[in-house]
Amino acid sequence: MSQRDFMILERIIPLISLELLKAKTRHEVESEFKEGVLSQIIDGRVGREEDVAHQGRKFGWNFSVGYLLIVVELEHPDLMRLGYTTDTVTAKLALFLKTYPALMSIVFRRSERVIVFCHFDRLKPGDAEAIKAEALRLAVRMARWLRSLLSQEAARSQGNDRFSFFVGIGRYYDRLRDVHRSYKEALKAIAASRAMGRVNGVLHYDDLGVYRLLFQAENRDELRALYQETIGKLMENETAGEELVRTLERWFQHNGRLRDAARALYIHPNTLKYRLGRIEKLTGLRLDNSEDRLMLQLGLKIHSLFPFLSK
Structure with missing residues (x-):
């Protein structure tokens, strides 16, 4: 390379770095905004549904339909050592769910939990049994996929790493302001799974049995x-x-x-x-x-x- 080429590069590299920094900042700001909107919903802080639906449309989300939540709780210190953060699993799971037929999904993380908003296009909102059955099918596929993904990474590391996770499913709710109940139900299903020792398994809130009564005790x-x-x-x-x-x-x-x-x-x-x-x-x-x-x-x-x- 000539001296002139080096001089051009000296001028261009800072500009490219600046553009990359801007792009990264925009992505981080957008991610924070997305997380803020979804956190509003699962925390039960929905004010006017129209306002939240308007915010969701900016990201291609349809909040005019109902959702149920599936929550995956990851639990293993070796995830970080293998370069598998909860963010990584969240991104890979979002791609995996795109292959599931007639599913409208939104995936994001909160701490060590991966939270999935699910709406099944082909099912009628009032058909609770069909929605539950489809949610269980989806969650079982997710659990199978996650077991495969994490065990492959463990094998690649040539260690004796073992991974555990719990998958909880909440009920379907038509109204956006009620979706936070599905999140709480999914967490209760996870707590019951822990109590029953159902590691790497799937549990729907409706299947908690006597645990459901205990959770509902005021x-x-x-x-x-x-x-x-x-x-x-x-x-x-x-x-x-x-x-x-x-x-x-x-x-x-x-x-x-x-x-x-x-x-x-x-x-x-x-x-x-x-x-x-x-x-x-x-x-x-x-x-x-x-x-x-x-x-x-x-x-x-x-x-x-x-x-x-x-x-």
Whole structure:
């Protein structure tokens, strides 16, 4: 290169750098604005729906239709080491969802969560069962895709990295101002998934069973009181308490069948009998009484949700 070429480059490079900086700044400002609009919706801070719909149209979003939310909660420290931030997963998931037929989706991240607004073009808004079934199909495909993506990255790193995530689905809502309820429902589904140990799985809010009643309880103090009357008494000695809680869980899982529960716990049936006796003595509840058994089962459910209920 001639000296003249170098002189031209010296003048052009700062200009190119400036344009790139401007483009990056514009992108960051636009991303922040998008996130602000979507956060408004999921936080239940929608004022005039027309105003939010107008803001959404700037980005090609249609808020004149209803949505349900699917939330993916990522949980693994090695994601960063492998160069996989939540932003990266969000961008890749947005591309993946473009291949799903008749789906209108908006994808963004909040902390370690990837949030997906979903509207299924071919389904009638009033057909709740069809919408739920389609949402489950989509979420299962998302979970399968995510497992594949993360396991490929782990294999490429030649390490023993393991990744975990939880997928929760909320209900469909016609009105924009109600969509925040779908977000809260999806988070409750994730909390229940954690409590049930459903790692890398999918759960719809409607399928929470008794957990749904516990989440809907307005008086959390009553739930804590029920916990203290049951499992709380076992947990007064934390080490021994965990063993008794695990014993009680297995006993219920095997419908009170002593030998099956003992086999699952890798203990002798007589040891199981002793532990069940300890549980009855500490709680003052009898396992041969249906009302007492129900109390203990509810106590176990609350125990598994306690981190969530304590917030």
